[in-house]
Every structure is written in structure tokens, then in C-alpha cells.
Amino acid sequence: MNPRPLRIAKRIYTFLIILFMYAPIAAMIVLSFNASKSRAVWGGFTFDWYRRLVSDAGILSAFNNTILIALISSIVATVIGTAGAIGLMRMKSRPRAVSVAIANIPMLNADIVTGISLMLLFIAMRMTLGFTTVLIAHISFSIPYVILSVLPKLQQSRGGSYEAALDLGATHTQAFWRIVFPDILPGILSGFMLAFTMSIDDFIITHFTKGPGVDTLSTRIYSEVRKGIKPEMYALSTILFLIVLLLLFLINYAPEKKSSRSMKHLVLSRVVPCALVIAVLVFALHSTGKVSAAAGRNGEVVVYNWGEYIDPDVITMFEKETGIRVIYEEYETNEVMYPKISSGAIAYDVVCPSEYMAERMISEGLLQPVDRSVMPEVSNIEDRFFNVCDSFDPGNRYFTPYCWGTVGILYNTNMVKEPFDSWSILWDEHYKGEILMQNSVRDAFGITLKYLGYSLNSTDLDELTEARDMLIRQKPLVQAYVVDQVRDMMIGEEAALSVIYSGEAHETKAQNPNVGYVIPKEGSNIWIDGWVIPKNARNAENANKWINFMCRPDVATMNFEYMMYSTPNKKVRELTTNSELKNSSILFPAEEDLDRCEVFRYLGSGPTDTYNRLWREIKSH
Amino acid sequence: MRRRWLAAPFLLWSAAFIIIPIFMIIWFALTDQSGSFTWSNILEMGLADNIKALALALLLSIAATLICLVIAYPIAMILAGKKNGRNTMIAMLFILPMWMNFLLRTMAWQTLLEKNGVINTILRVLHLPAVTIINTPGAVILGMVYNFLPFMILPLYTVLSKIDREITYSARDLGAGPFQTFVKITLPLSKPGMISGITMVFVPALTTFVITDLLGGGKVQLIGNTIEQEFIQGSSWHVGSGLSLILMIFVFISMVLVAKYDPQSTGTAIGGRP
Numbered sequence: 001m002n003p004r005p006l007r008i009a010k011r012i013y014t015f016l017i018i019l020f021m022y023a024p025i026a027a028m029i030v031l032s033f034n035a036s037k038s039r040a041v042w043g044g045f046t047f048d049w050y051r052r053l054v055s056d057a058g059i060l061s062a063f064n065n066t067i068l069i070a071l072i073s074s075i076v077a078t079v080i081g082t083a084g085a086i087g088l089m090r091m092k093s094r095p096r097a098v099s100v101a102i103a104n105i106p107m108l109n110a111d112i113v114t115g116i117s118l119m120l121l122f123i124a125m126r127m128t129l130g131f132t133t134v135l136i137a138h139i140s141f142s143i144p145y146v147i148l149s150v151l152p153k154l155q156q157s158r159g160g161s162y163e164a165a166l167d168l169g170a171t172h173t174q175a176f177w178r179i180v181f182p183d184i185l186p187g188i189l190s191g192f193m194l195a196f197t198m199s200i201d202d203f204i205i206t207h208f209t210k211g212p213g214v215d216t217l218s219t220r221i222y223s224e225v226r227k228g229i230k231p232e233m234y235a236l237s238t239i240l241f242l243i244v245l246l247l248l249f250l251i252n253y254a255p256e257k258k259s260s261r262s263m264k265h266l267v268l269s270r271v272v273p274c275a276l277v278i279a280v281l282v283f284a285l286h287s288t289g290k291v292s293a294a295a296g297r298n299g300e301v302v303v304y305n306w307g308e309y310i311d312p313d314v315i316t317m318f319e320k321e322t323g324i325r326v327i328y329e330e331y332e333t334n335e336v337m338y339p340k341i342s343s344g345a346i347a348y349d350v351v352c353p354s355e356y357m358a359e360r361m362i363s364e365g366l367l368q369p370v371d372r373s374v375m376p377e378v379s380n381i382e383d384r385f386f387n388v389c390d391s392f393d394p395g396n397r398y399f400t401p402y403c404w405g406t407v408g409i410l411y412n413t414n415m416v417k418e419p420f421d422s423w424s425i426l427w428d429e430h431y432k433g434e435i436l437m438q439n440s441v442r443d444a445f446g447i448t449l450k451y452l453g454y455s456l457n458s459t460d461l462d463e464l465t466e467a468r469d470m471l472i473r474q475k476p477l478v479q480a481y482v483v484d485q486v487r488d489m490m491i492g493e494e495a496a497l498s499v500i501y502s503g504e505a506h507e508t509k510a511q512n513p514n515v516g517y518v519i520p521k522e523g524s525n526i527w528i529d530g531w532v533i534p535k536n537a538r539n540a541e542n543a544n545k546w547i548n549f550m551c552r553p554d555v556a557t558m559n560f561e562y563m564m565y566s567t568p569n570k571k572v573r574e575l576t577t578n579s580e581l582k583n584s585s586i587l588f589p590a591e592e593d594l595d596r597c598e599v600f601r602y603l604g605s606g607p608t609d610t611y612n613r614l615w616r617e618i619k620s621h
Numbered sequence: 622m623r624r625r626w627l628a629a630p631f632l633l634w635s636a637a638f639i640i641i642p643i644f645m646i647i648w649f650a651l652t653d654q655s656g657s658f659t660w661s662n663i664l665e666m667g668l669a670d671n672i673k674a675l676a677l678a679l680l681l682s683i684a685a686t687l688i689c690l691v692i693a694y695p696i697a698m699i700l701a702g703k704k705n706g707r708n709t710m711i712a713m714l715f716i717l718p719m720w721m722n723f724l725l726r727t728m729a730w731q732t733l734l735e736k737n738g739v740i741n742t743i744l745r746v747l748h749l750p751a752v753t754i755i756n757t758p759g760a761v762i763l764g765m766v767y768n769f770l771p772f773m774i775l776p777l778y779t780v781l782s783k784i785d786r787e788i789t790y791s792a793r794d795l796g797a798g799p800f801q802t803f804v805k806i807t808l809p810l811s812k813p814g815m816i817s818g819i820t821m822v823f824v825p826a827l828t829t830f831v832i833t834d835l836l837g838g839g840k841v842q843l844i845g846n847t848i849e850q851e852f853i854q855g856s857s858w859h860v861g862s863g864l865s866l867i868l869m870i871f872v873f874i875s876m877v878l879v880a881k882y883d884p885q886s887t888g889t890a891i892g893g894r895p
Contacts, residue, residue, distance in 0.1 A: 010699050014711070017696055021718050024729030024767070027739050031732065039732050040742040080630045087628025099628065102635050105643070108820070110828035110872050112845055113865045116852060117642030120649060120862070140638040143631065172624075201723055203831060208852070221724045225731075225835065234732075237725040244720040248713055336853055343858075433753065439839045479736070480756045480838025494736045609857075616850075620670040620677075620842040 025241060032234035038492055039229070049235040056232065062220035065131070066200060069216060073138035074195035080139070081146025081195075082188050086180075088147070089154050103148070106141045114141060115208030122209065129211030129346055137209040138199045145198060146191035153187030154180075211346050212302050213327035223330065227307050228488030298323035301542035304340075304348040306529065307332055307484050309403070311562035318549050324542045332483045333440045335612075341366055347536050350543040355528045356442065356600035358399045359392035363602060368535045369397040371544045377551035385528060385568040388599060400547050401530040403565040405502035406589060406597055407443060408519040410486075415496035421521045423451035426497060427470070432477045436489060436498035439481035441615045442600055443525070444471060447499060450522045456598050459607040468614040472621050481619075490515060501527075503565030506586045510564070517586045523596035528568070646869070649862035662863025671847060671864065678843040681758055682826035685765035689773040689822045690815065692766070697777035697814075698807075701784070712778060719771040727764055727835045734760055734836070756838030764832040765822075772821035780814030781807070816879050824872055844868060 032050070036043025053059060084103075088096050106114050118140065122133045157180055165175035203218035210219055217236075224230045307330040315326050329348075331337040334357040340346050341361065353361060361367050372378060378400060385401040393399040409425065415434065416425070426435055426447075438444050446456035448467040458464060479495050487504045489495055491512045500508070505517040531547045533540055549555055553571035560567045561578055566587045576582055603611070653659045665671060696715070700708050718726060733739045734755040741751040754760045784807065792802045830845035848868065851861030 013695055014699055017692065018714055020767070021715065021770070024726065024733055025718060025721070027733055028725070028729050031739075038737070039735060039739055040737040080634055083627040084631025087625050087631065090625040091628065099632065099635070102639060103631075105639050108824070108872065108876055110824055110845075110868060112828050112830065112848060113646065113869045113872075114642075116848070116861065116865050117646045118638065119852070120645040120858070121638070121642040124645060136638060140634065143634065147631070197720065201720075203724055218722060218724055221722060221728070222831070225724065225728050233725065233728060237721065237729070240721050240725065244717060248717060248720070339853070339858075475840065478840065481840060482838070492737055616842075616847065617670045619839070620674045620847070 025237070028234045028237045029241070031231065032238045034231065037229050037231055037488070040492075049231040050239075053232045053235045053239075058215065059217075059220060059232070059236065062215040062217045065134075065214060066217040069131075069135055069138055070196050070199035073135055073142055073199050074192050077139050077142035077195045078146050078188060078192045081143045081191060082150050082184070084143070085147050085150040085154055085184075088151065100147070100151070103144045105144075107144045107148075111202075111204035112208075115205040118205065119208040123343060129209060131214045133209045133211065134206055134214060134216070137205050138202065141202070141205060142195035142198060145194040146188070149191030149194060150184055150187040153184040157183040212304065212329040212348060223307070226332065227484040229492070299539055299542055300325040300327055301539050301546050302327045302329070302347065302349045302537075303546065304329050304331065304337060304351045306330065306352060309352065309529075309563060309565075311558045313562075314550075314555055314558055317555070317558075318546065322542075322545055322549075324539075324545065326546075335441060341534050344536050347538045348534055349537040349539045350531055350533055350546050352402055352529050352531055354600065355389065355392060355399070355530070356602045358530060358532055359602035360608075361532065361534075362393060362398050366535055367398045367532050368537065368540060370400065370531075370533055370547060371540075374544050375400075375548040375551065377548050377553075380551050380553055380556070380569050380571050382568050382570045388528065389530070391599075392601065398532050399530045400532075400551065401528050401568040402550060403503065403559075403563070404526065404528045404568055405566050405587075406519055406594070407438075407447065407499065407501060407525040407527070408505065408517050409497060410490055410500040410505045410508060410515055410517050411497050412490070412493060412495070413514050413516050415493075421518060423447055423520045423522055426451075426499070427474055427477070429477065431496050433479050434496035435474075435478050436486050436495045437474070437478045437481050438486075438499045439483050441611050443499065444481075444615070444618075445611060446525050446600065447520075450524060450598075451520070453522065456525055457601045457603060459603050459610075461610065464610060464614055468618060471618045475618065475621060501565075502586050502589070503563060506564045506581075506584055509586065510580075519589060519593045519597070521596070523598065526594060526597035526599055528599070643869075646862045646865055649859050650866040651863075653859055654857075662857075662859045663867065665860050665863055666867050670842075671844070674842050674847045675844045677758070677841070678827050678845065681762055681765065681843065682823055682829075685762050685769065685826045686773075686819055686823045688762070688766050689770050690819065693770060693773035693777055693818065694815075697774055697781050700774075700778050701781035708782070712775075715771050715774050723768060724831065724835070726768060727832055730760070730764055730767060731755065731835055734763075755836065756840050758837075758841050760836040761833050761841050761843075764836045765826045765829065768832065769822040769826060773818040776814040776817040776821070777811060778814075780811045784810050820876065820879055823875065827872070828868060 031039065033045050033047070034043055035046040035048065084099075088099055091099070115137070118133070118137045119129070122129060122136075127133055161179045162175050165179050166172070170178065201218070202216075203222060206216050206219055207222070210216070215223075221233060221236070224233055301324050303326055305328070309330070315328060318324065319326055331340075334354050337351065337353060338357060338360070341348065341351060342364065358367075381401055385404065386396050389396060389399050389401065409420075409423070411420075411425075416431075425431070426437075438447075442456075445464070445467050448470050449456045449458050449463065452463070452466060452470065454460070454463045454467075458467075480489075482489065482498075486498050486500055487508050490498055490500070490508045493512070493514075500517075502517065505515075509515050509517070531550060533543045533547075537543055550559075551569065553569060553575055556567055556569035557572045557575045559565075560569075560572050561576060561581065564581060564587065573582055581587065602608075650662050651658055651660070653661065666675070700712055703711065731738070735741070736751070736753070736755065738755070740754075744751055754763070788810075789802055789806055792806050793799075797805065828845045830843065830849040833841045833843050833846050844864065848861050848864050851857060851864065
């Protein structure tokens with residue numbers, strides 16, 4: 001019927017769209033076998049990323065949670081939703097319309113609003129955010145899908161047959177199971193499948209309703225992706241793609257004859273294979289995921305730390321030696337961490353803020369004093385750090401230094417030829433699109449204020465406005481605002497210049513020798529991160545043990561060699577065998593460089609709001 | 622006529638986890654830290670940076686919705702025109718990526734678009750100039766279109782394949798050209814599909830913060846990002862609630878507007894939650 005050119009045009013169009021849909025997936029599948037981390041270089045074929053993926057306990061438990069939450073929530077939602085639909089059919093039309101409209105709300109509303117509203121409710125009810133809250137949230141947004149799948153089937157159902165069955169002596173129950181149920185079963189099944197799919201794919205609502213130690217695949221992927229390039233994620237994509245392919249194949253290509261579309265057949269051909277695949281998956285994961293959950297005879301400790309800020313072996317060692325199970329969560333910036341602690345919704349036992357955030361938490365009464373009598377190892381920390389901390393933590397009652405460092409400019413020596421010693425290079429038009437800025441309020445403002453010759457603790461509105469205007473002027477030159485990704489991007493030569501913490505700078509240099517680190521002459525920030533115990537900690541005793549453990553010279557050395565951040569522990573430079581680390585000028589800068597550096601102070605809630613407001617103006621400019 | 626009680630668990634659940642949470646947002650939006658009444662959180666929306674973020678979100682999401690519609694319509698027509706059996710297979714091809722994790726799909730584009738990403742590497746091998754797409758609003762639109770395209774194709778395909786072919790044939794018999802048939806017959810009949818497609822793309826695109834996070838490099842700030850930052854990196858939950866409330870009202874107004882043009886209100890019968 002179609003003329004030939006039209007048919008060809010249709011084919012080409014279909015092909016192009018399919019290419020558009022699948023090119024990214026194909027790229028990920030290819031990259032999952034690439035031995036090199038880079039996206040531009042083929043480093044040879046490898047199964048390494050798959051091996052790492054299946055040995056990553058975090059990912060496995062996230063997978064476990066995802067399937068478990070999806071299964072439970074879709075089953076509960078199907079039961080409540082189906083019963084609800086049947087009940088609704090029996091209601092008068094006006095209350096029914098209102099109820100259906102209510103059921104529609106989570107479907108129509110923006111996910112972000114649904115997620116936030118549930119989070120506010122859970123916190124108001126003093127529920128600790130975690131597995132249960134995620135489950136409740138998933139059930140809530142799944143029910144509408146079930147109702148809206150079952151309701152049309154009920155409306156089509158043979159009402160007369162039901163009455164007839166009753167007339168012929170069947171009980172209500174009998175009549176329901178024999179007459180109505182078979183009619184609505186396809187609706188129930190498709191509602192269940194929809195609910196299951198929505199639960200598995202949800203990120204936004206989970207993001208707002210989850211707590212520490214509970215990750216679904218989506219939230220886990222989100223935090224991994226924001227840290228930098230993780231080829232394990234490509235491997236994960238490939239595996240997920242294959243599972244989905246298999247599932248769809250089973251659903252669609254199960255033998256089905258038009259004539260025999262009986263109920264039993266439907267169940268046999270579609271539901272059984274899917275259930276089998278899911279069951280096998282759950283079983284496989286359960287048997288692998290169990291390993292890490294074994295420890296914990298002496299209770300647990302919930303640790304909230306910066307991303308990539310500990311040697312994972314240290315955690316295992318701590319669990320083995322103390323019998324305390326560690327629940328470990330990560331954050332990207334102090335500003336992300338703070339509201340979680342201050343809201344009290346999540347009970348962390350030990351947290352690792354920077355000095356200015358610790359000062360804020362102390363001043364707001366969010367912390368409890370540590371028990372120095374059970375911390376003999378604290379004597380390994382150099383006194384000069386405790387002296388600095390004394391300014392905001394008199395008597396060192398709360399804060400135990402963990403790492404320190406400077407903020408400076410990391411540059412690619414092939415792209416930045418001329419020597420420089422000033423922050424001004426970050427405003428140089430010549431490097432348009434080649435600059436990576438820190439996506440963190442205080443760091444971004446801090447260096448700008450220093451460049452302008454002010455204190456990085458300025459609260460003067462004129463100085464801050466001037467800094468804001470500078471940063472707005474800089475924005476067109478900036479390639480991206482990043483936090484943890486900066487390291488991988490500099491290793492991958494994605495940019496010429498970046499603002500970076502000294503530890504990250506050292507690690508980048510270890511992997512890409514074509515970089516150099518400069519602390520500009522205007523001065524910079526010197527920072528100290530340390531352990532504190534929130535007031536609402538449930539395992540304060542274990543938290544004290546954790547802090548003591550972190551100060552042990554062998555542990556501090558392990559962390560130092562793993563993270564390559566400067567350590568305040570005086571024994572480490574004796575213990576470490578890595579001379580490159582020991583003598584690094586990036587990690588242990590000259591005294592005169594340090595003298596020009598300033599520590600951040602907490603500025604009070606008014607100026608903090610001003611900083612945040614000005615930062616928003618920059619970001620939305 | 623018993624069994625009305627079967628709706629009780631559903632009604633209780635809805636009250637507890639749909640209605641009350643919305644009142645929580647309203648309550649937070651209309652109070653300050655000390656719990657006293659204020660309009661200031663709502664008025665925050667009037668600040669230049671928030672207006673800008675909302676306007677940009679509207680602009681990008683409308684662009685993404687239109688692009689989705691333009692791309693999806695021909696595909697849905699092609700699929701609907703195919704014989705039974707083959708069309709379900711090809712329709713499956715379009716649904717399949719939707720089943721993969723949404724974040725992984727977005728990350729894939731990061732991989733393709735980066736400065737030293739796959740596309741630029743290929744261009745370099747071909748001695749063509751490199752392109753800069755990542756960290757621009759264009760990249761965000763691309764991410765939206767890629768993620769939400771199946772939500773447009775599916776309802777359009779469902780509606781188009783239900784159109785009785787006899788009607789189009791009669792139109793042709795009565796002398797209408799292919800174009801006239803399309804405009805006068807197919808297009809109006811496919812309206813319910815278009816409307817549910819548009820809502821299923823527009824709402825998540827308008828409120829996204831993930832796509833901007835991953836493909837915007839922190840340089841593209843939409844209203845979703847602002848709200849997320851108010852809560853997660855947080856300055857104020859009260860301001861965040863105020864902004865959410867306005868966003869919610871915005872979404873519902875657009876729903877009402879859409880429903881006006883959709884007399885049968887078949888609306889969002891085919892669910893979709895990216």
C-alpha cells in the first residue's frame with residue numbers, strides 16, 4: 001500500500017530513533033570491558049569491573065534492598081489497592097470520585113514534592129529514616145497504579161453473573177472468587193507489575209525518605225556516579241540490561257495461543273517465568289549479601305564520613321577487633337551533612353565535620369563531649385592541631401583531628417605553560433571552559449575573598465557581594481562545579497585548572513604526572529576535619545572506641561597511605577614506608593605557605609544564610 | 622451491597638501517607654523556625670534567582686516535551702501501522718531502555734558527551750572539531766528527551782493503534798488527501814494519547830534535579846535543584862516547603878489546563894514514574 005520511498009523513510013526513521021535509544025547503552029556495554037578507566041582510550045579487554053562489582057558488598061546489599069522493597073511494596077500495594085478498588089465500586093459515585101482523585105495525587109504530583117512531604121511526615125512522627133520509611137513511601141506511590149489498573153476491569157466485570165451466582169446459592173465469598181476474581185485478575189497482575197517496576201526504578205522519593213545504611217540501587221548509583229568515574233557502574237548497567245532483556249523475552253515469547261487465553265494459561269505463561277527469575281535473583285543475592293551482615297555481637301556504630309575518606313580495610317579491621325558492626329554512610333560537603341544532624345531525624349554515632357562546621361555544631365549544642373579517658377591513642381595527635389582547635393573547641397572536649405590539608409590550584413602542565421602564583425588565573429579568559437570550581441559554598445567564596453585580599457571569614461556584605469560578582473563573572477569560564485569528581489576529571493585531562501584539596505591533588509599526581517599544585521600567594525584555606533559525636537548518638541560508647549581506633553598509629557598510617565591526605569598523627573611519618581608520600585611537598589607544604597593560610601570559622605546563622613543566598617544567585621545566574 | 626469496608630485500608634493509607642504529608646508541606650511552608658505564621662517562605666519564590674530557576678525549568682521542560690512529541694508521533698504512527706506481532710516486538714524495543722535504571726541511563730550520556738567522552742573521541746578520530754554539549758542547557762534537554770521519550774511513545778501508540786482504520790479509509794474514499802486525513806481524523810482522535818504523553822513528560826522534566834546534576838555540571842540550576850538543595854544541603858526546610866508548595870500548585874494548574882482539553886479524561890491511565 002505504501003509507496004516505496006515512504007517505506008524506506010519509515011525504516012530509516014525507526015532505525016535512527018532506535019540508534020538514539022541504544023547508543024548510550026551500547027557505549028556502556030563496551031566500556032564495561034575496557035581495562036582503562038578512561039572513556040577515550042581502549043586499554044584492552046577485561047572482566048575486572050565485573051569481578052569488582054560482585055565483590056562490592058555495598059552494591060550487593062543495595063541490590064538486595066531494591067528487590068526486597070520492590071517485592072514487599074508491590075505485594076502490599078496490590079492487596080490494599082485491589083481491596084480498595086472493590087470497595088470503591090460499592091461506594092456512591094460522589095465519594096468514589098473524590099477517593100479516586102486522592103489516589104491520583106501521587107501519580108500526578110511531582111516526585112520531589114511527594115518525597116519531601118513523606119520525609120516531613122516521618123520526621124514529625126519521630127520515625128528514624130530507614131528501610132521502613134522507604135517501604136511505606138514505595139507502598140504509597142504504588143497503590144494508585146494498582147487501583148487504576150483494577151478499577152476498569154471491575155467496571156467491565158459481569159455484574160449480572162455475580163448476582164446470578166448469589167441467586168443460585170453461592171455465598172458472597174464463593175461468588176467473588178469464582179466470578180469476579182477471574183475477571184479482574186489481569187488488571188491485578190498488570191497493577192502488580194507496574195508497582196514493581198515503579199518501585200525498582202524510583203530514585204527521587206527514595207532519596208528523600210532513606211536513612212543511613214539503607215541504599216537502593218538507585219541511591220547507591222547516584223552517590224557512586226557523583227564521586228567520579230566508576231567502570232563498575234558500566235558493568236552493572238550491562239548486567240541489568242541483560243536481566244531486563246531476559247524478563248521481557250520471557251513475558252512476550254512464552255507460548256501463547258489466542259484460543260486458550262484462560263486464566264491458568266496466563267499465569268503459567270507469564271507470571272511463573274517472571275516469578276522464577278525474580279526468585280533466583282533474590283536467592284542468589286541473599287546468599288552473597290549475607291557475608292557482611294554477620295558481625296555485630298557488641299552492637300553497632302553508625303559512622304557518617306566524607307566520601308572516600310577511609311581505607312575500607314580499616315572498617316573491617318575495626319569490626320573484627322571490637323565486634324562492633326559499622327554502618328557506614330558518606331556525604332559530599334559539610335552543608336549536606338549538617339541538616340541531617342540538626343534535624344535529629346537520623347541518629348549518627350560519629351561524624352567527621354570540618355572545623356567550621358564542628359564549631360557551628362558545638363555552638364548549637366548538637367554534640368556531646370567525647371570521653372578522653374578511653375582514648376589513650378589521642379596522644380599521637382600533634383599538639384599544634386589541638387591548639388588550633390582550642391579556638392573553637394575550648395579544652396578540646398568535642399573535636400578530634402583526623403585529616404588536614406590546604407586548598408590550592410591543580411593544573412595540567414601540558415595545558416598551562418606559563419608559571420603562575422595567583423588565584424587570578426581562575427579568571428583568565430584564556431582558560432575558558434577549562435576550569436573546574438569547587439561546588440561548595442565556603443570553598444568557592446573562600447578563595448575568591450582571599451584573591452580580593454579579604455579574610456575568608458568575611459561577613460561584610462560589600463566584600464561578599466564583590467566576591468559574588470567575581471564568581472558570576474567567572475561562571476562562563478567554568479566547565480563544571482564539582483566536588484569528588486574533580487580528581488578523575490583531572491586524571492582524564494578533562495580540564496586545565498581546578499580548585500582542589502591537597503590530598504586529592506597528591507592522588508591525582510600519583511596517577512597523572514602531568515599536574516602541578518600551587519598554593520597561591522594571596523593565601524588560602526587550611527582545613528582540619530575531625531571526629532565528633534552527635535548528642536542524639538545511640539552508641540556513644542562505641543563511637544568513643546571508633547575515635548580512639550582512628551588515632552592508632554597503624555590505623556592512621558593505613559588511612560594515610562590509602563587516602564593520601566595529610567595526617568595530624570605524629571607517628572605516621574615514622575611508620576610509613578612510602579617515601580614519596582612522606583616527602584610530598586603537596587601534603588606537607590612549607591611553613592611560609594601555611595602561614596598565609598587561614599582556618600574557616602563558623603559565622604553564625606545570619607551570615608551563613610547570606611552565603612547560601614549569594615551562592616544560589618551565582619548558581620542560577 | 623456490603624464490602625464497602627474493603628476500601629477502608631486504602632482510605633486510611635491515603636489519609637496517612639498522601640493527605641497528611643501534603644498538609645505537612647503546607648504547614649512548613651506557612652511557618653518559620655519558631656513555628657509562627659509567615660508568608661515569607663512563599664514570597665521567596667519572588668526572588669530573582671528562584672524566578673530564574675523556575676523560568677529555566679519551564680523553558681527546558683517545554684522544549685523537551687515538544688521535542689519528545691515531534692519525535693514520538695511518527696514512531697507511534699509507524700508502530701500502529703504495522704501488523705500485529707511485529708509491532709509489539711518493536712514497541713518492546715522502545716520500552717526496554719525504560720526498564721533500566723534511570724540514573725544509569727543518564728550516566729551513559731555523561732560518558733558520551735564529556736570533553737574526552739565517546740562522541741568527541743570518535744570526532745577526533747575522524748579529524749572533526751570537538752563539540753561541547755556537556756554542562757549546557759542543551760545537554761539537560763537531551764537528557765530529558767532521552768529519559769522520557771518512551772513515556773510519550775507508549776500512550777500515543779496505544780491510542781493510535783485503537784483508531785478504527787475504516788474511518789481513515791472512508792475519509793480517503795470521500796476525497797481527503799493524506800495530509801487532510803491526518804489533520805482532520807488522526808490528529809484529533811489521538812488527542813488523549815498526546816495529552817497523557819505530554820503530562821508524563823512535562824511534570825518529571827519540570828521538577829527534575831537529577832538530570833541537571835549529572836549533565837549540567839552544577840551550572841544549570843532548575844527549580845528542582847533549588848528545592849533539593851534547600852532540603853538536602855540545606856538552608857531551610859521552611860523555604861523548601863514554600864517552594865514545593867508553589868511547584869505543586871503549578872503542576873496541578875497545568876493538569877487542570879490539560880484536563881480541559883481532554884473531555885474523556887482518559888488522562889494518565891498508563892502510569893509512568895521516571
